[in-house]
Amino acid sequence: MNDKILILDFGSQFTQLIARRLRELNVYCEIQPCTKPIPENDATLKGIILSGSPFSVNDPKAPKPDVKAMAERYPVLAVCYGAQFIAHLYGGEVGKSSTREYGRAHLRDVKHTPLFATIADESQVWMSHSDTIKSLPAGFDIIATTDNIPVAAFRSGADFAKHDVYGIQFHPEVTHSTDGGQLLKNFIVDICGCKQDWTPAAFIGETVARIKAQVGNNKVVMALSGGVDSTVAAMLINRAIGDNLYCIFVDNGLLRKDEFQQVLDGYKHLGLNTQGIDAHERFYRELAGVSDPEKKRKIIGRLFIEVFHEEGVKIKDVNFLGQGTIYPDVIESMSVHGPSATIKSHHNVGGLPEIMNLSLVEPLRALFKDEVRRVGRELGIDEIFIGRHPFPGPGLGIRILGAVEESKVKMLQEADAIYIQHLRDSGWYHKVWQAGAILLPVQSVGVMGDERTYEFTCALRAVTSVDGMTADWSHLPYDLLAKISNDIINKVRGINRVVYDISSKPPATIEWE
Numbered sequence: 001m002n003d004k005i006l007i008l009d010f011g012s013q014f015t016q017l018i019a020r021r022l023r024e025l026n027v028y029c030e031i032q033p034c035t036k037p038i039p040e041n042d043a044t045l046k047g048i049i050l051s052g053s054p055f056s057v058n059d060p061k062a063p064k065p066d067v068k069a070m071a072e073r074y075p076v077l078a079v080c081y082g083a084q085f086i087a088h089l090y091g092g093e094v095g096k097s098s099t100r101e102y103g104r105a106h107l108r109d110v111k112h113t114p115l116f117a118t119i120a121d122e123s124q125v126w127m128s129h130s131d132t133i134k135s136l137p138a139g140f141d142i143i144a145t146t147d148n149i150p151v152a153a154f155r156s157g158a159d160f161a162k163h164d165v166y167g168i169q170f171h172p173e174v175t176h177s178t179d180g181g182q183l184l185k186n187f188i189v190d191i192c193g194c195k196q197d198w199t200p201a202a203f204i205g206e207t208v209a210r211i212k213a214q215v216g217n218n219k220v221v222m223a224l225s226g227g228v229d230s231t232v233a234a235m236l237i238n239r240a241i242g243d244n245l246y247c248i249f250v251d252n253g254l255l256r257k258d259e260f261q262q263v264l265d266g267y268k269h270l271g272l273n274t275q276g277i278d279a280h281e282r283f284y285r286e287l288a289g290v291s292d293p294e295k296k297r298k299i300i301g302r303l304f305i306e307v308f309h310e311e312g313v314k315i316k317d318v319n320f321l322g323q324g325t326i327y328p329d330v331i332e333s334m335s336v337h338g339p340s341a342t343i344k345s346h347h348n349v350g351g352l353p354e355i356m357n358l359s360l361v362e363p364l365r366a367l368f369k370d371e372v373r374r375v376g377r378e379l380g381i382d383e384i385f386i387g388r389h390p391f392p393g394p395g396l397g398i399r400i401l402g403a404v405e406e407s408k409v410k411m412l413q414e415a416d417a418i419y420i421q422h423l424r425d426s427g428w429y430h431k432v433w434q435a436g437a438i439l440l441p442v443q444s445v446g447v448m449g450d451e452r453t454y455e456f457t458c459a460l461r462a463v464t465s466v467d468g469m470t471a472d473w474s475h476l477p478y479d480l481l482a483k484i485s486n487d488i489i490n491k492v493r494g495i496n497r498v499v500y501d502i503s504s505k506p507p508a509t510i511e512w513e
Contacts, residue, residue, distance in 0.1 A: 002028040002202070003194040004044045009331075010034045010053030010063055010081055016331060017173040018049060018079070020368055020466075021181060026196040027188050028366075031331050034063045038070060047075045047192030050082025052171065056131050057081065057088040064089060071161030077115075077187045080128065083154070083167030090137040090160075097132035097149065104176060105152075111143040113155055114191050115166045118182060125152070125170035125177045133169065144168075164191065200371075200378035204236065207363050211240035215320055220361055221312045222322030223304075224249045224274060225393070226263035229324035229364060231385045232376040234272055236363040237322050239379070243273045245322065246315050250307050252300060253280025253406070254395030256420070257413040266384060279307045287397065287404040293513035296404065300394040309355055321358040325365050326372060370466065389434045390468060398513040402441035407494075412439045414492045415458050422484045423462070432474045435462040437488075438501075438512050446489075446496030455496035458488055463510055471505040 005022055009015045009031050022029040029049075039045065048070050055062040067086050070076055078086050088094040107123045110116050125146075132149050136142065139157025146152045149169060156165035166187065172180030188194045220237055224230045224247045237245045247267065251260040260276065267274040286299050312318065364372055369390075376386040392398055396416070400408050416437040423429040438459040446453040460481070465471035485498035501508075 001044045002198050003046045003192075004042070005029040005047050005049060005188050005192065005194065006038065006045055007031045007049045007051060008034040008065065008082075010051050010055065010085075012052035012054070012079075012081070014171055014173055015051040016328065016368075018051060018184075019327075020370075021173045021184055022188060023198065023368065023371060025181070025185050025188065026198045027194045028198040030366075034065055038073075045074065046194050047077070047188060049187075050076065050078040050085070052080035052082065052128070053085075055081060057084045057094050058131070067165065068161050071156065071163045071165045073163070075163045075187070075191045076165040078165065078167040079173075080169055080171060083169050084131055084133055086156075086165060086167050087133045087136055087140075087151070087154070090140075092137045092140070093134040094131050095134055097130060102128050105146040105148065105170065107144045107146060107152060109142075109145045111141070113143050113166075114164075115153070115155070115183060115186050116143060117186050117190065119179045119186075123179045125172070125180070126174045127170050133167075166191075200375045203367075203371075203375055204239075204378060207236050208240045211237055211361060211363060215241050215244070215361060217241075217244070218319040219244045219246060219315065219317055220320040220322045221246045221248065221315055221318045221356075221358070223247075223308050224263075224267065224272075225324075225391070226255075226259060226266075226385070226388070227324070227391060228369075228372055228376060228386055228388055229326055231267075231270075231324075231381060232372050232379065233322060233324040233363045235270065235376070235379050235381060237361060238272055245273060246312075246318070247272050247274040248308055248311050249274055249276050250304060251276065251278045251280055252283045252304065252395060252397075253409060254283065254300070254397045254404070256391070256396070257417040266382065270381065270385075275311065277307060277311055279303070282307070283397075284404070284406050284409075289403050291402045293398060296397050296513070297394050300397050304393075305355070312356060318356075319359060320361045321356060322361045322363075325362045327364075327366055327368050330365055369468070387430055389429075389432070389436075391436075392511055398511055399436055399438045401438065401512060408439055411456070411492060411494045412437060412458075415439070415488045415495055418487045418491060419460055419484055422480065422487070426477075426480050428462075428474075428476060428480065431464070432462045433465040433468070433471065434510060435460075435474070437461075439495075444497050448496070453496045455494050457497040457499060458492075458495045459499050459501050459512070460484065461501045461510070461512075463505070465505075465510075468510060471510055473502045473504055476500070 007018055019029050019031055084094045105125055105127050110121050133151040136154055141155050142151050143155050144153035153168045172183045222234055234247055264276045283303055290296055373386050396412050397404050419437050440457040442457045443454050462474035463471035464474050488498050
């Protein structure tokens with residue numbers, strides 16, 4: 001088993017980023033709400049990190065776990081709110097800063113400690129706090145300052161607990177903290193003693209062995225989408241149980257142009273036991289006249305479950321359902337504030353385990369999206385799957401604003417195909433995290449030859465991101481956008497205007513519905 005760091009989530013927007021940075025250092029970590037008890041008798045657990053938080057430590061409702069008890073068992077690193085919380089709880093003073101420190105700062109008076117080994121004065125760090133530590137508990141030592149705050153970092157005294165507690169008022173997990181990665185490595189490797197053995201190859205070996213033990217000679221049924229998560233999950237299950245994995249790929253009529261056959265051919269090449277189901281007419285019938293985005297999502301999700309269930313029960317003696325659940329999905333369901341607000345209602349295949357009375361097999365449950373891709377490459381999966389842009393579960397159904405009609409689907413498929421091909425030909429496809437065309441319920445006057453037209457508007461969306469939690473619009477070259485627009489208008493009957501979406505997430509979302 002891999003060594004593990006536990007990250008206690010106090011609600012910071014950066015908590016997942018801490019975990020990602022540790023994973024990049026090949027050290028396994030898990031996130032859990034700060035309100036949940038620390039596991040007992042976990043020999044793999046080597047240290048604890050406390051995240052930042054939107055709370056103030058002076059808020060009576062702020063979470064207050066027993067850090068001293070933690071430090072009797074493990075080294076502790078407290079980030080931002082975590083550091084302020086420790087100072088406040090054990091006799092120091094935390095109050096509003098006279099100068100709110102947000103953004104870049106530089107460390108001063110850095111003391112040579114294991115946490116700051118190889119990190120010198122002037123190292124740039126990223127601050128994000130309005131409260132500040134005004135005084136430390138008795139026996140604690142300041143180990144770094146900045147020009148604006150007297151306590152940028154501290155270390156607990158020798159008599160506080162068995163293990164050291166370190167507190168920092170900056171965020172080492174963000175890229176603006178230039179030595180943040182080194183600081184995290186100093187903590188998890190040098191202070192906690194973690195071995196850096198969390199690699200794709202090690203994950204594959206452990207996961208395949210675990211699936212074999214879980215499933216044995218039983219059968220697994222799984223829905224595939226053509227996306228990286230379900231494909232990598234299926235390949236791991238296939239490596240463990242071979243043709244006892246039965247895959248089903250449903251064509252809901254809302255896929256990209258020619259995608260159904262292309263994906264089926266790709267799965268055949270990978271050796272996956274896959275059945276394709278053409279159900280597009282059924283989806284079109286039930287979506288007819290429905291304009292409300294949430295209703296469209298629910299119809300698409302319900303029909304998918306119905307089709308998958310109908311096909312799945314035809315396979316005799318199935319005991320398990322495979323799913324491509326990844327770690328951000330798991331984290332969202334156990335937030336320190338409770339389950340996250342519903343933003344998407346189509347995730348995975350909710351309800352199927354209960355309907356079909358099946359146990360779940362989720363090989364990717366511990367991985368972030370970028371880790372899934374690394375595992376996929378280690379498995380030898382073709383880049384057509386690994387490098388594929390994320391695509392929403394409801395497909396083009398939520399990229400057609402308003403009611404879904406077959407004629408509009410065909411129109412959007414053509415425009416989207418032109419757009420994606422231009423991105424591939426220009427070398428921009430792999431610079432963009434996700435791209436797609438959206439058909440707007442807006443018609444405008446145009447001129448083609450000697451004729452006036454009154455046709456639809458197509459919006460193009462392209463974003464850069466790491467995991468989709470935040471995203472910025474991609475700065476595609478003007479000449480490329482001009483070529484794409486010209487091709488769509490000339491080749492797709494029904495579209496006479498193309499616009500480009502330059503909004504970021506937040507405040508906008510990546511999808512329009």
